[in-house]
Amino acid sequence: MKPLDPRLLRHARAARGILILGAGLGLARTLAIIAWCWCLSQALTSAVLPVLGGAGAGRVAEASAPYGSLPWYALGGLVAVVVRSAATWGMDAVAARGAVRVKTQLREAALDALDGRSPLREDGRSEAELVTALGRGLDALDGYFSGYVPQLILTAVATPLLILSVLLADPLSGIIVLVVFPIIPIFMILIGLATQAVQDRQWAQLQRLSTSFMDAVSGLATLKIFGREGRQSARIARETEEYRTRTMKVLRITFLSGFVLDLAGTFSIALVAVTVGTRLVDGAFPLALGLFVLLLLPEVFIPIRQVGAAFHASTEGLSASAEVFDIIDGVPVVGGVPAPAPSRREPAPFRRGGGANGGFEGKISPIRDPLKHVIELERVRIERSGRTVGGPVSFSVAPGEVVALAGPSGSGKSSLIAALLGFLEPVSGRIELPGELAWVGQRPGLLQGSVRENVALGDDEADSSLVRRALDAAGLADFSPDMRLGASGAGVSGGQAQRIAIARGLYRAWRHDVAALLLDEPSSALDAANEELVCRAMRAEAESGRAVLVVSHRPAVLAAADRVVRIGAEVPA
DSSP: OSSSSSSHHOEEEEEEEHHHHHHHHHHHHHHHHHHHHHHHHHHHHHHHHHHHSSOOTTTTTTTOOGGHHHHHHHHHHHHHHHHHHHHHHHHHHHHHHHHHHHHHHHHHHHHHHHHTTTTTTTTOOOOHHHHHHHIIHHTTHHHIIIHHHHHHHHHHHHHHHHHHHHHHHHHHHHHHHHHHHHHHHHHHHHHHHHHHHHHHHHHHHHHHHHHHHHHHTHHHHHHHHHOOOOHHHHHHHHHHHHHHHHHHHHHHHHHHHHOOOOHHHHHHHHHHHHHHHHHHHOOOOOOOHHOOOOOHHHHHHHHHHHHHHHHHHHHHHHHHHHHHHHHHOOOOTTTTEOOOOOOOOOOOEEOOOOOOSSOSSSSSOOOOTTTSSSEEEEEEEEEEEEEEEEEEEEEEEETTOOEEEOOOOOOOOHHHHHHHHSSSSOSSSEEEOSSSEEEEOOOOOOSSEEEHHTTTTOOOOOOOOHHHHHHHHHHOOOTTOOOOGGGGOOOOTTHHHHHHHHHHHHHHHHTTOEEEEEEESTTTTTOOHHHHHHHHHHHHHHHHHHHEEOOOHHHHHHHHSSEEEOOOOOOOO
16 A cells, blocks of 8 residues: 555545645645744743853853843744644645545546446456545545645655754754654554555445445345345344454554554654753753754654554555556455456457447448448347356347347347447447447446437437337337436336337437447337337338348238348248
């Protein structure tokens, strides 16, 4: 666990501003501390020496200010206190406001990274883990930026200047500080290694707890039907207790680290204080410099002690941010541990006609004869997790043709559609596609909002006439485009949701005048009457000149197709 991950500066530009402004304010704070210690030591000396008779044994009165300068040193000390307080407040404000911007930028970068990858990604992270990392995990960065980063900046900026000031004021005290100071970072490293292991286990346990809870909530209806909700409650209770136990272990190490760091710092200060006090008694050291060193000495150790305590308080945010960086960089997880990204094999050649919104990687060239065929697959084979899930398959779909793709469950029909959409990369074979196509998936994928917004998804301004026409073609003539849907399309039945998705595909085909329409099990939740409407809509799209490819096992859909391509196990035609 790095104190400051360099990926933070790369993925969150706001972090750079925090460090730059924080360093400037930290420098002002450090100079104010030095000025305050010097003014206070001179003010005390000028006030005390006259009481002692104006002189002391040996060098005690050396470098002392005259009594008349007492008001000026008091005023200087007051100004230094104000500057120190203002700089400290400024560092906290910069860190707090910067934390909000950093979290926003990291969330945006992570969501953009996820959005740019295939929805069929296989990086080993569940939806619950992603939600936990981008939600609770990034929120834990508040403690990291408000507590740890300011202290880290002060340690980097203030500590060298303060040690240099002690060294110039009293070389002997400075040498003692240089000798004993490294003990504290050594303790911090040793305790930090133990904290990292415990914190990583606590974070992993929190993700398991989140996954268990989300799984139970999503399947609550099924659990109630089969009377298994009690078992899931017990499982969540066990996960919660395990998380509590691991949290207490983290707190124990945190308190132990604070005790060790305070003890080391106290012994270091005491060692210097004894040497300074002994020399003052012997008259071998000026009182003003002695007070200056004694006042400055605690300030030397405060940043390193506080950065250690703040580090342990922000380890959850550090663990979560490391996972967010892995999400942004595309690092997969194997067995809960980040693993090196697999080497990319050379993708199968894709040929795509002209047009925007291609979205395919690989070799791009115009299709050979757009009037002869729009979609063509030649010995295409698809693998997932090292296992062949589709192919090798060869077929084509010509303009004005409805081709049905049939086969038993698990034969790779949906995987072939995913390859056509660019969600999966074929390991061999050749694919030719048009510039644009419309697609209807197995799941409706409805969003909260109006029916119009769901049908015209992706358009800044919906074409109301096309929305109405698409709803009518999908058998939703009695649906108002202004009807509001709840989260995930709540408020409509499964069949109605599927028909809204079909209307969305038709709308896109008309709106963008695409050359091909893909449908994956479009009638799986429909009755015979509505299925007939879908078949008519497919035939109408083919008659308008589009290539229509439909995946289905329903006899009515297969009968409506011009050709049926069967894959997987041998199925009688």
